[in-house]
Amino acid sequence: MTPTAVVTGLGVIAPNGVGADEYWAATLRAEGGIRPLERFDPEPYPARLAGQVPDAAFDAAEHLPSRLLPQTDRMTRMALVAADWALADAGVDPAELPDYDMGVVTASASGGYEFGQRELQNLWSKGPEHVSAYQSFAWFYAVNTGQISIRNGMRGPSGVVVGDQAGGLDALGQARRNIRRGTPLMISGAVDSSLCPWGWIAHLSTERISTREQADDAYLPFSTRACGHVPGEGGAILVVEDADAVRRRGGARPYGTVAGYAAGLDPAPDSGRPPALRRVVERALADAGVTPDQVDAVFADAAGSPDLDRAEAAAISAVFGPYGVPVCAPKALTGRLSSGGAPLDVVAALMSMRHGVLPPAGPVTGAADGLGIDLVTGAPREHRVRTALVLARGEGGFTSALVLTEPSGDQ
Structure with missing residues (x-):
């Protein structure tokens, strides 16, 4: 019988809510997270709004060991914390499961843009001896999968998919495929962040970015006033498990079936x-x-x-x-x-x-x-x-x- 893939844990870091419950409550209130760019000066650019996760709502230092901070991009810090929350929501302690029974498949559209930009600036302005050794992987689009795997001792089937906006669903589709092949638990989903000048230019190159100045008027999908979209950061990491494995461990009732x-x-x-x-x-x-x-x-x-x-x-x-x-x-x-x-x-x-x-x-x-x-x-x-x-x-x-x-x- 083909295993059934079910979602048992949610980890969310979004511009309008940090944590799944906070995100959901804000969404039902129609509370937005689009605001003027704050992490760099947007004045030279035609678009100046973004869906930003406020620093006051998410401080990676409160959730991660200090040794991880200098070697990770913002997107990876968010992904690691979201994965921790998803596992806790699912009632899973990775230390109690066999290493090869757990895998990770995430998606990425950009990799660690902000980290990469900083180190390139160090290279150009100060020289190669000032470039972090962590640049070798912190910019890489597969880094979230790797860091989640290492942090949680997950040595089962792992990978990364790149499909821009569609990639997050592709990752979940791949997670289901691995569940069906016999892996009891997969971490999946995606978190992206590229709100830095290098990333911003990449967004603008699509020529589909809204240039309106008011947050409630800039991104209006399906409206008569639709004029493009507003880029943002964040996302969700999910725990996907074999339904039989959830029953065997006495886990909570899943959110739904993939x-x-x-x-x-x-x-x-x-x-x-x-x-x-x-x-x-x-x-x-x-x-x-x-x-x-x-x-x-x-x-x-x-x-x-x-x-x-x-x-x-x-x-x-x-x-x-x-x-x-x-x-x-x-x-x-x-x-x-x-x-x-x-x-x-x-x-x-x-x-x-x-x-x-x-x-x-x-x-x-x-x-x-x-x-x-x-x-x-x-x-x-x-x-x-x-x-x-x-x-x-x-x-x-x-x-x-x-x-x-x-x-x-x-x-």
Whole structure:
């Protein structure tokens, strides 16, 4: 019998809430985390807002050994702490489990940009003897997987995936694959942070960044006033386990089951072929063994650019029918967190499943006419969620979909 992959622990560090409960409460209050950039002077740049995790809300020195601080980038510190919280939430002590029964798969869109920029500046301005030896790995996109593995003694199947925004779902899909191959426990998800001048230029190069100055007007996915997105930092790390292993150890009831997953790549822009999203959704649903009428909510990619929003709305309407399913866009409160955004949406979907309520799309007052989607706006909507679909698309055409279902009664 194929093992069932269930989510048992959540670790969240988001611009509008540090900790899963804090994030969820802020999201239901439509409390945003988009604010003027503070970690460098944004004045020379056309965009000056970001989804930032406030220093007052997250101080890595309060959670990690001092020896780790000089050798890690901000994103890695957040990922390590989020992993600790996810394990605690799942009731798992890694020291009590065999090393090879635990693995780690994370996603990254940028690696340790802030660390890398600082060391390159040291190289240019002071010389190579002033470059940290930790530069050899702290900038690397696989560093979060490595540091989580080392910190927790996890020697099972591990890896990293790179798919921009879609990567966070790809990591969870890979975690499920490893559960099915026999690994009892996987740490998965993603945390990204690239709010430094080097990273900011990379964001701006996409030409899809909002340049509006007001936080409640800058990132409005599916709105008539959509004008691009606001980049952000943070994300979520999750514990994914074999349901039978959870029962054997007497763990708490899981948040939900990773029931289906699919990924694809958009065709070349001038090919005349449709985007990959619709067929990816259909494959994910087929993989989960559910039909469109069984899906209770869609957590959208919510790109915030009119053309991408129209394409996503068209795919949702094609699969579920016009206004056929509630659509949530909690990213409107945090900004788009690169690979960390989709795992954070997975957390929101699992919380919706547990509490029977859908989160509103922050400052968005309604979907644009003609999109044909039932966007949840204004206030939380009470709604029974047995099955949820989470979507993500990344720069370059990466496209992924994940289906979550309620845990069965015997899990």
